[in-house]
Amino acid sequence: MVFWNLATLELEEFRPGIMSRAEIGDDLIMVCMEIAPGKEDSGHKHVFDQCGIILEGQMELFIGKERKILKPGQAFFIPSGEHHGWKTFDSPVKVMDISPKQTCE
Amino acid sequence: MVFWNLATLELEEFRPGIMSRAEIGDDLIMVCMEIAPGKEDSGHKHVFDQCGIILEGQMELFIGKERKILKPGQAFFIPSGEHHGWKTFDSPVKVMDISPKQTCE
Numbered sequence: 783m784v785f786w787n788l789a790t791l792e793l794e795e796f797r798p799g800i801m802s803r804a805e806i807g808d809d810l811i812m813v814c815m816e817i818a819p820g821k822e823d824s825g826h827k828h829v830f831d832q833c834g835i836i837l838e839g840q841m842e843l844f845i846g847k848e849r850k851i852l853k854p855g856q857a858f859f860i861p862s863g864e865h866h867g868w869k870t871f872d873s874p875v876k877v878m879d880i881s882p883k884q885t886c887e
Numbered sequence: 888m889v890f891w892n893l894a895t896l897e898l899e900e901f902r903p904g905i906m907s908r909a910e911i912g913d914d915l916i917m918v919c920m921e922i923a924p925g926k927e928d929s930g931h932k933h934v935f936d937q938c939g940i941i942l943e944g945q946m947e948l949f950i951g952k953e954r955k956i957l958k959p960g961q962a963f964f965i966p967s968g969e970h971h972g973w974k975t976f977d978s979p980v981k982v983m984d985i986s987p988k989q990t991c992e
Contacts, residue, residue: 784950784969786962788940807936808967809987831912835893835940835983837960845889855942857891857983862913864889878940878962880985882914 788814788837788878806883813879817841817870825867832860832881839875843868893919893942893983911988918984922946922975930972937965937986944980948973 786805791814793801799818804811814837825844835857842851843858845866852858860866891910896919898906904923909916919942930949940962947956948963950971957963965971 784953784964784966785948785955785957786964788960788962805938805964807938807964810936810938810964810985812938812962812964812985814962831915833910833912833915833917833985843890848889850890852890855893857893857917857919859889859891859910859912859915859917861889880915880917880938882987883936 786814788876809883811881811883813881814876815879816874816876818874819870819872822869823867825865827863827865829862830882831862832866832879834858834877834879837876837878839870839873841868841870841875841877891919893981914988916986916988918986919981920984921979921981923979924975924977927974928972930970932968932970934967935987936967937971937984939963939982939984942981942983944975944978946973946975946980946982 793803796802799821802813802815804813836852836854840853845860846864898908901907904926907918907920909918941957941959945958950965951969
C-alpha cells in the first residue's frame, strides 16, 4: 500500500522493544517504528545517509558531536559515515525513518 | 544542520508557490516544502522512489490508480516509475519529502 496513516498503521516486532513496518522500493526503505521506553543504541555508523521525523514521544539522538532531544515535528538527517546513536526515556517513541536501499559505491 | 524543527524551519522560494529547504547528502535528499493553495501537478513519473509525510494542511495525491486526500500524520511512498501527481486546496500544505540523490542504474 502506498499510503500510510501513521497513527493507526499496524506494526510487527522487528526486534525486542522495536515494532516496525517497512515499505521497500527500488531505492528507498521507508520505515515506521515504535521504540519502547528505556532503550538505547550507544552508537554506530554506516556508509549511507539516514533521515526521519519524530511522530510521537521524545528521544535523544546524537549525530557526530551534536546531541538533541527530539520531539514530534522534529526531523533529523544522519550523513553517511557519521557516528550516531539514540535513547528513549519513559515513554514509547514513534519515528518515521528513511534510508537508501542500496548505495552505488 | 542535522536537526530540523519543521514548524519553524526557514524556507526559501523553490519555484512560484513552493517554498522549500533541502538537506542533500551522499544518498538522500530530504526536503521540507510548503505548497501554496490552489496548486497542482497533473502527473509525472521518474525512475526513483519518493516518499514523505504530510505535516500541515491537506493535499490530494495520486499514485498510479490510487488517489487519496492526505492529512497530517499520513505518509506516502511513490514507487520508482509510478505515475503520480498532486493538488492543494484552499490552504497551504507543508510536506516532508525524501528522494534518493542518485540511482545506481
